[in-house]
Amino acid sequence: MANQILSEICCYYCTEMDDIFSRLLSLTSCITRRVIEFIEDLVLRDVIRLLRDSEINSCCKQPTIGTCTGFLDRDGIYLEDLSFINSGSEIVYKNYSRGFHFVFKGLTLPISFFEFAWRSAIETWRCIGYHRGCVHARLQSIVSRVLRTLNGSSDDIGWLQASPEMAPVEDGSARFLELLQETRNGVHKLPDSFVYLLIPGLFSNHGPLYFVSTKRFFSKMGLACHIAKIHSEASVEHNAWELKQYIEELYWGSGKRVMLLGHSKGGVDAAAALSIYSQELRDKVAGLALVQSPYGGTPIASDILREGQVADKETRRIMEFLICKLIKGDIRALEDLTYEKRKEFIRKHKLPDNIPLISFHSEASVGPGVLATMSHIAHAELPWLPRILNEDADDDAIFAARKVPVIVPVSAAMAITALHLQLRYGEKSDGLVTCRDAEVPGSVVVKPDKKLDHSWMVYSSWKKEPTEPDACEMCEALLTMLVELGKRASK
Known part of the structure; x- marks a missing residue:
């Protein structure tokens, strides 16, 4: 009887521990997915904005008939329709973003990495340039002080x-x-x-x-x-x-x-x-x-x-x-x-x-x-x-x-x-x-x-x-x- 009670208690705690670990795993997976989706949203919005700006510039150069009414969100929910009809060619952006999302999903992390590397390189170059300027100014100040000391009152006497x-x-x-x-x-x-x-x-x-x-x-x-x-x-x-x-x-x-x-x-x-x-x-x-x-x-x-x-x-x-x-x-x-x-x-x-x-x-x-x-x-x-x-x-x-x-x-x-x-x-x-x-x-x-x-x-x-x-x-x-x-x- 005592063995049976102990067995049930162990099974209960094991079940509870499994439930806790499964919930933690689910929470971690959800957070990871949301972070990835957030980064993807940023990249998608930047790409769509870049394409839209390029088409607007081309439309300004040639006679166009069309409308620019919106862009796509991450889940494919229709926000506003975005379409351009250029003379001789038609470029239509529909509100089916899931396929678009699937295409760019594998490119999100590489793009983010390259963007981070580019910004890091720029900041490093700026930091090097700043310190180089400080060293150059310091050397100029030292040289100026030495020359001023050596010259002394030569230009003032008489x-x-x-x-x-x-x-x-x-x-x-x-x-x-x-x-x-x-x-x-x-x-x-x-x-x-x-x-x-x-x-x-x-x-x-x-x-x-x-x-x-x-x-x-x-x-x-x-x-x-x-x-x-x-x-x-x-x-x-x-x-x-x-x-x-x-x-x-x-x-x-x-x-x-x-x-x-x-x-x-x-x-x-x-x-x-x-x-x-x-x-x-x-x-x-x-x-x-x-x-x-x-x-x-x-x-x-x-x-x-x-x-x-x-x-x-x-x-x-x-x-x-x-x-x-x-x-x-x-x-x-x-x-x-x-x-x-x-x-x-x-x-x-x-x-x-x-x-x-x-x-x-x-x-x-x-x-x-x-x-x-x-x-x-x-x-x-x-x-x-x-x-x-x-x-x-x-x-x-x-x-x-x-x-x-x-x-x-x-x-x-x-x-x-x-x-x-x-x-x-x-x-x-x-x-x-x-x-x-x-x-x-x-x-x-x-x-x-x-x-x-x-x-x-x-x-x-x-x-x-x-x-x-x-x-x-x-x-x-x-x-x-x-x-x-x-x-x-x-x-």
């Missing part, structure tokens, strides 16, 4: 002299040497009817020796001399506004016109003040001497900040860190000295014609002696040192006793950069500014007959050579020449 609208310059080197010799012989011609303003250049806020000796030299002669207290690491336009305020303050406070002497970026800032605020400063400024100033720009700043060259973004980030973060300056202070910015500024702002101008530029020595030694040793005055001399000592002896040497190997650094500019561009320079870029159009150009680097005019040597002029005497000769130019222009 652009002021190449501009036909710029006024010619006058050579005043001979007269300068005469005035310098008179100054060294004790003949001082600077009148006290002017206020003399010395304008320092870039990074002067971090150089406490900047123009210190020159100011003391002028003050000993009884002249009103000041060093402009401006933020040297600010932009040119910002410093132009500061100088305008400074000049007006000196003029209204003393009733005397101001003589300007700007070194490096200080000369560019002063020229910008005269260009932008020419109406306000027209009767307050007697003259401007630009000493080693990159009025046309400098290749050093341009090569560092030029966009589109190799590692341009990385270099700019480094300079922004050094100038903006480390010394709390403005990156525009360096950017305004590039050729691009100087061209834009000069074309927008012109220097006034009624102010005497002097352009002083020099050439640094690149000899092995300068490169191997720290030839330029500056000094700093420390007034808080105790008075170690007796009461009868004169002021010069006291000042000499309070001088402390400061090792500044600037001559070696300037010689290296000057050699770099000479080898790369074939240009003479003082280490930072090329001689051609320092010449202001319409000015009197002064070129000394000795080798002077960019920092020589502001940092005096600790040991003065009695046979050689120093920076203080050269500044006096330049300002004396500027006074003469003003007198000549007023006649």
